[in-house]
Amino acid sequence: MSDEGTFCLVLHSHLPWLPHHGTWPVGEEWLYQALAHSYLPLVDLLHRLGERGRRDVLTLGVTPVLAAQLDDPYALRSAHDWLGNWQLRAQYAATRWRAEDPLLRELAATEYRAAGGAIEEFETRWRNGFSPVLRPLVDSGVIELLGGPATHPFQPLLHPRIRRFALHTGLTDTALRIGSRPDGIWAPECGYAPGMERDYADHGVRRFLVDGPALHGDTHAARPVGDTDVLCFGRDLEVTYRVWSPKAGYPGDPAYRDFHTFDHPSGLKPARVTGKNVPPERKRPYDPDLAAAAVRRHAEDFVSSVVTRLRDLRERHGRPGLVVTAYDTELYGHWWHEGPAWLEAVLCGLPAAGVRVTTLRGAAEAGHVGAPVELPVSSWGSGKDWRVWDGAQVADLVGAGAAVQDELLALPPGERDIRDPARDQAVREALLTLSSDWAFMVTKDSAADYARRRAKVHGDRFGELAGMIRANQHDRAHHRAAELRATDRPFGHLDARGLLS
Incomplete structure (x- = not known):
């Protein structure tokens, strides 16, 4: 047992349902960038730590919709093509920058080597999808895996029947892919409404995450919710925001690679942040030595911050404390190029500083559980309420x-003993319409037109199928469902009889 206390890192891996929906700046490009720069490096790190005997390294949430994409044969083929194109772009950049700054020439060479390594890793470990990569990490106890409802809906806005069906479908999907049903979930957007814990209990969910303000900042222990044994863990914002906050955080350091500045002919990112208000054309070339020094400095700062926070909690509560931080997985490598290196330094530095690093499950088993709590309406979005998704x-x-x-819910039920592919597809399209991603993109003005279009496409498809079902046009409905299933095929096991019966 550690001397200082316990630390849990939770990573949330999610992207909207994207296959067959276009390329940069939205659509499939998001998926392949995240695969190359976040998921491949993270899995490699976890395997290396596992080989050293580390267990309960972190808690990883993988949404069913992301798992479906990263297991999809079309997406895997396209991802392989994208990785090859990345290497070609790096080769082109080396030609363009031959007479330029030596840092640019080295960057092109580094990118070429990184792309080659990613191709080799993909061809040897990932060729059959994400699930076969994840399962050994789960089975060996290197990570705790969190599931979630299908299509990542903002659950508080769902009718209770649909909410329960989406949760059941999502947990079943994870069990089919990984071989075991997760007993913890990442509630999409950490969205919560009073009473949802009873749905969780009914579905075997024992742990979920809320943002710190839902517990008034008292995040030193997990708390049973209401009269259930379902535990909520609060994200410690005091520590979390050192890495990433609405206004600041480590990735904004002048030495780090700038995410927004592109060399458009090659598609590479050749600049460092340089300064907060420095325009793209004046940013300095990326210097890996400066970035590596910043990684060491920020990892040491984070470890020190966790230790200080745990000591404060021990003094305040008279017992070892718990710090839980949570981030989007895509921060590490995709948004923040140096993120994977920082993550490895932290996961190795914390145990050396006397901090127990474990999962949410491990923290509960270690006794970091406090008194029951009644949670308010909450999320991890702006204002910590529902305004992002219901504003x-x-x-x-x-x-x-x-x-x-x-x-x-008004659709007539089909035959109880026979699955109806038209009803299955109608439910699938309805759930995709209800994804939380569309509202988030609109509220944050991030590809808002794309988000509205996607929501409308799925809503129109549902309406079309629903009309045929009501009119008893079985042949037309089945034909149309088959057409849609050929292009959008998440959750092939989805059985509408679980909702429409």
């Missing part, structure tokens, strides 16, 4: 989503 900017999406739910 004025997205009132049209919310209204359309409510109408889809009403129409879905």
